[in-house]
Amino acid sequence: MVMFKLERKCVKVAGVVVCSCKFNANMSLYKGYLFDPGIQCSIPSKDVKVVFLTHGHMDHCSGAALLSGRARIYAPRHCVAFIERPQVLHTITMGGGAVPENLITPYFIGSSVFVDELVVEGCVADGVYAIATPGHTPGHHSYIVETEYGRVLIAGDLLFSSDYLERYPLLYHMDTVALLDSLEKIGRADIDAIVPGHGMPVEGSRAVNNIIKENIHAVNNMLRFVEDILPNTQEEALSFDEVIAEAAKRLDLSENPRTYSVLSPTIRALLFALLRLGRAALVVVNGVPRWYAEKRSCR
Missing domain, CATH: 3.60.15.10 (Ribonuclease Z/Hydroxyacylglutathione hydrolase-like)
Incomplete structure (x- = not known):
């Protein structure tokens, strides 16, 4: 073969x-x-x-x-x-x-x-x-x-x-x-x-x-990448779009107008996976979900 x-x-x-x-x-x-x-x-x-x-x-x-x-x-x-x-x-x-x-x-x-x-x-x-x-x-x-x-x-x-x-x-x-x-x-x-x-x-x-x-x-x-973006406290929690903006910045994609169409579903999938795995939490503030890493896992 x-x-x-x-x-x-x-x-x-x-x-x-x-x-x-x-x-x-x-x-x-x-x-x-x-x-x-x-x-x-x-x-x-x-x-x-x-x-x-x-x-x-x-x-x-x-x-x-x-x-x-x-x-x-x-x-x-x-x-x-x-x-x-x-x-x-x-x-x-x-x-x-x-x-x-x-x-x-x-x-x-x-x-x-x-x-x-x-x-x-x-x-x-x-x-x-x-x-x-x-x-x-x-x-x-x-x-x-x-x-x-x-x-x-x-x-x-x-x-x-x-x-x-x-x-x-x-x-x-x-x-x-x-x-x-x-x-x-x-x-x-x-x-x-x-x-x-x-x-x-x-x-x-x-x-x-x-x-x-x-x-x-x-x-x-990818999970660790998004987890590292999240703040440790509920008071500093980020909106979905704020997580995307920080990810785009770290990946040097901020100037590409097409970036959102790739990052939006991907970041959403990773956030909800982190939530399911107990590595992230969300709080709703003024009707907007905001994300944070309440507890960091040992790595």
Whole structure:
């Protein structure tokens, strides 16, 4: 099971061809199955019978519009609204209203796609199994593809390559606890190779275990990052937007008008995870929730 280069942006891992699209998002092809065709991909329309989408972000699904009517488009049930109407995702991300695109991360801007079939956990095609992996988005699914060389996980944005984690210390997601649970779930699966949502695939049991552990570690680092922003006393408690402002400052993102569309759901997910874990508390002042770290855990 040797991975080798096909062309500048494509590799082959355990029989699955993986090509990098815009934002280093991975599109995968195995026989007649195409997974996550995103933005500015070279879509291999010949012989593609089925397109499987992991979730409803445009960097992972927008390219499927080029195959609409020629291939069947499969997507998780709870992602369909975002895939067919990207503006719905923009509204939810920003908390309501008709949101101008210049305030939205370009990862969420692309062509709408009509979905033919709904994906639920289990066998979805010959040798292809869907596995529910919520966290990045509530409806996120990954796919295990059985090839002649082994079992390959098409992860979507459940996890990312090591170099991607280093470049982006605070990665978008909507439910931190669910994300950690999904990573633990994948860790118990029988997998020979992983295609992450962004970055290079990995192959072999050691590399598979390492990338899962690295992603769990990265999520825990995100929790600590937000926890360190919170004041220790209720009197100094910060509003949600004040936490975002401080996070943007520490990440040197304060001048980017699109920052809020990424940080808003991510910081919210991390705050509520800290609350659930007993590492943060909130108090409502004049109708506005304010956050603080009442007790610091030993680290």
